[in-house]
Amino acid sequence: MNPTTMTILLVGAWGLFAWQLYRRWRLMTLGPNESRFDHLGERIRRTWEYAFAQKRMRRYWWAGIAHQLIFLGFIVLLLRTLILWGRGYDESFNFWVFGVGQPLGKVYSFLKDIFVVLVLAGTSLFFYYRIVLKPERLSKGFEGILILLIIATMMLADLLYDGAEMVRVARAEGAAIEFHAVEPAGSIAAMALAHVSDGTLNVLRHLGFWTHGTLVLLFLNLLPISKHFHVVTGIPNVFFQSLAPRGRLPNVPDIEGMLEREETLGLKRIEQLSWKAVLDLYTCTECGRCTDQCPAHGTGKLLSPKQLTLDLRDYLYKHEKALVGAKGSRSQGAEGAEDGNGGLPELVPDVIKPEVLWACTTCGACETECPVFITYVDKIVDMRRNLVMEKSEFPAELQNAFRGMETNSNPWNFPSSDRAAWTEGLAVPRMAEKPDADVLFWVGCSASFDDRARRITRAMANLLNTAGVNYAILGEEECCTGDPARRAGNEFLFQMLAQQNAEILNNYKPRTIVTTCPHCFNTLANEYPDFGAKFRVVHHSEFLAQLVADGKLRPTNRIDAKVAFHDSCYLGRYNEIYEPPRETLRSIPGLTVLEPTATRDRGMCCGAGGAQMFKEEEHARPGAQDERVNLKRTDQLLETKPDMVASSCPFCQRMLIDGLAGRSREDVKQFDIAELLWQAVGGKG
Ligand code: SF4
Ligand code: SF4
Structure with missing residues (x-):
């Protein structure tokens, strides 16, 4: 069409895009590295399931369908865009196997036309969502509409170009303009243009061609500065998701050494985020599904997981220059630069308010909902760790729980000697007397001390006795698993309790541990292996269902x-x-x-x-x-x-x-x- 214009457009747009990506990459490499290349087969499986088949999007039926149509359309139309860029140099350009008359070319033409229409249907649905339904969870502003307008215009421009081109070729060959099954949408456009003059046809053909070609490049450069960056980062973010059990919080190895070396504990500054955590921030689509499901937000608290992600992201973008500059100083060994971040304030309270962090119940509803596998609980707990372990800033009531866990191994601070008081009148053996018991009944703090919860414990012991299970409890040897300490950010206390319990468990080496408490269950099953205590842990719901079966x-x-x-x-x-x-x-x-x-x-x-x-x-x-x-x-x-x-x-x-x-x-x-x-x-x- 016009090689000079096409070259200027391609070099300019791709150059700008590459520069933007480089800037985003620099921010990703500020923090510590982490390896996410293990279990490649599993990663590929999940990427297929959640990125390509978009399983989580199906939780929202119509939006899921619309998104899937646009996503698949983008994949199919990628080739079309390359072909059009080629036609900027040679109007008859085609990739050989996809050429006119080639079997694959016919298949592709058909698919391309179908997806142009499907993408238009998908964007129409999204227009309806944004303009008519306006769900509360979606970010306000014009960006979403603008992107939809660009996508819809690209599709219409493609049809205009195709239709005009088909009429031009037909007129040049003296052939009739008729419907072709392999190019259904294009031929309908051609029939609509059948009677326009040659001059107008030429203008429309150029208009369709350059509109499509230019909008693709504009879209490309809007991605890194908008929520639509997920078009680039979504698939990698799904691929690099954590494969650890969902209930396991990242461990802090050598916490005592960190304390001795006076290293920063927990997440204090933005540049401590690993590349994967930054990729999370880039990938947020601002769909608001996380916040929609958040019990804290739903009951009026300040916490919104979406806003937390966006606040961190915006802060990172805003201070890009200072952060990159400070990293440069650190790597050149500039005096006083070891811990520097360009004089930027700490994340809490300047970027994230403490009440945002303390409202989280760590319920995981947000993470279950997020279509692109962004995590929040790890970041929230890591910021709590800094507040608790470095600054001793936490809700006053937690002090009692911490003290209780430290002194009496339970967050209510009941005398630890009362831990097995619930057994009164029941025949409940201790592991110390029966070290070869098949099952260790891990009672947990609540079920040991809370009067009402003790009725669960007694019912469970009675059921075990009735079923003839060879079991025993730890009694006074049992300590809190440390779950509340860990989730409240007191990792030091958690590790102390975990090591103590791990030692006792490894002493008895039970074949199976059964517990009525899901928090104990989760910590014992998913977190204690990090402390050398790897046992079969079963929740009482599973154990009882099996005894009945x-x-x-x-x-x-x-x-x-x-x-x-x-x-x-x-x-x-x-x-x-x-x-x-x-x-x-x-x-x-x-x-x-x-x-x-x-x-x-x-x-x-x-x-x-x-x-x-x-x-x-x-x-x-x-x-x-x-x-x-x-x-x-x-x-x-x-x-x-x-x-x-x-x-x-x-x-x-x-x-x-x-x-x-x-x-x-x-x-x-x-x-x-x-x-x-x-x-x-x-x-x-
Ligand atoms: S884990 Fe925290 S942020 Fe996520 S939904 Fe639950 S309360 Fe909200
Ligand atoms: S974090 Fe995930 S669920 Fe929440 S707004 Fe962003 S993409 Fe949507």
Whole structure:
């Protein structure tokens, strides 16, 4: 068409794009390196499933379809764009196998035309979302509309060029303008243009051609400065996702050495983010699905996982020059530059407010929802680590929990000598007396000390006795797993408890550990292997379901009631255990299990996780209604009109009992699955 213009456009646009990518790359290399090239087969499988097949997008039906159409359209039309750029130099340019008349060329022409139409359909759906539906979760502003306009215009320009070109060729060959099945959309455009004059046709052909070619290059250069950078970074971000168990927080090796060397503990400055964490920030599509599911945000707190990501990203972009300059000084060994970041303030409170961090229940709902696998809990906990371990800045109530874990190995600070007081009147052996027991029943702090939760523990012990399980407990030897300490940012305390417990466990080497607490379960199963304690850990919901299936427990007593089941985040979302607690409930004659609307991996948190159990909830953000997480969850459960509410976690139980009391619904009783099963098996309490 015009080689000079095409060359200027291509060199200018690609040069600018390369420069922008280089700047983004420099920011990615400010922080520590981390290896994400392990288990390549698994990474490829997940990339296929979540990036190409876009499995998580299917959670939002229409938006998912629209996004999939545009995504596939982009892949198909990539070749078309290359062909058009080639035609800037030679109007008949085609990649040989895709040439006119070639079998592959016909297939491609057909596919290309179909996808042009499908992309137009997808953009129309998104226009409808943005202009008519306007979901609260989406970022405001014109950027989304602008990008949609560019995409739609590119598609229309392609049709215009194709149609005009088909008419031009037909007129040159003296052929009729008719419908061609291999170019359905193009030939419809050609038929629409059949009667325009040669001069107008030529103008339209050029208009279509240059509009498409130029808009692609404009789009390319808008990517790095917009939320649409995910077009470039989305697939890599899915590929490089963490393959560690979801419930495992990144470990801090050699924490004592770090303390001695007075190194920064936790995330304090932006340049401490690894390249993968920065890639997370680049990849946010601003879809707001994370915030939409966040129980803290949903109950009026200042925390919004999306905003947290965007605040970090914007801060990084804003201070690019200072950060890159400071890195240069450090690498040249400039005096006083070892720890410098160009004089920028610390992340908390300048970029992220402490109340944002302390509102998080670590429920994982945000991460389950994010279509591009951005993580937040690791960053939130890492910022808490800095506040707690370096600055001693944390909610005052947590001090009691930390002191309790330090002195009495439990966050309530009950005397550790009372840990096994719940066994009174029951035949419960200790590992010290029965070191070859098949099963170690790990009781946990809540179930050891909380009066109400002790009823779960006693029911569980009774069930184990009835089923003839060869088990024992640690009794006074058991310490808190350290889960609340770790999630509250006190990694030092967590590691102390983990090492202590790991030593005791390795002494007994139990074949199986069973626990009623999903937090203990998650920590023992997913985090203790980092401390040399690798055992088979089973949650009581799975263990009980198996005992029933094996006929070792026979729930014959009817419980004629409707029970709404609440999923614990650390059992469900983090460890994908959804069916066993339901199976256990369903095994009880007369019991009907009800599902709240928000259930399973979309179940709402009870509000206790992430050490929230041991502190007050954060205040509401300005203009938002202050609500308690457990009350909102209780309302959701009550909507099912149950006779009772069941859970499989002592923390959830406490929050839901308080929730039912808060709603004056003491008529609806709360039970753990073990308590209900014990009743059905014939137990009296
Ligand atoms: S983990 Fe839960 S509470 Fe924390 S940001 Fe994510 S959704 Fe919100
Ligand atoms: S972090 Fe993920 S879920 Fe949240 S807005 Fe960004 S892309 Fe959407």
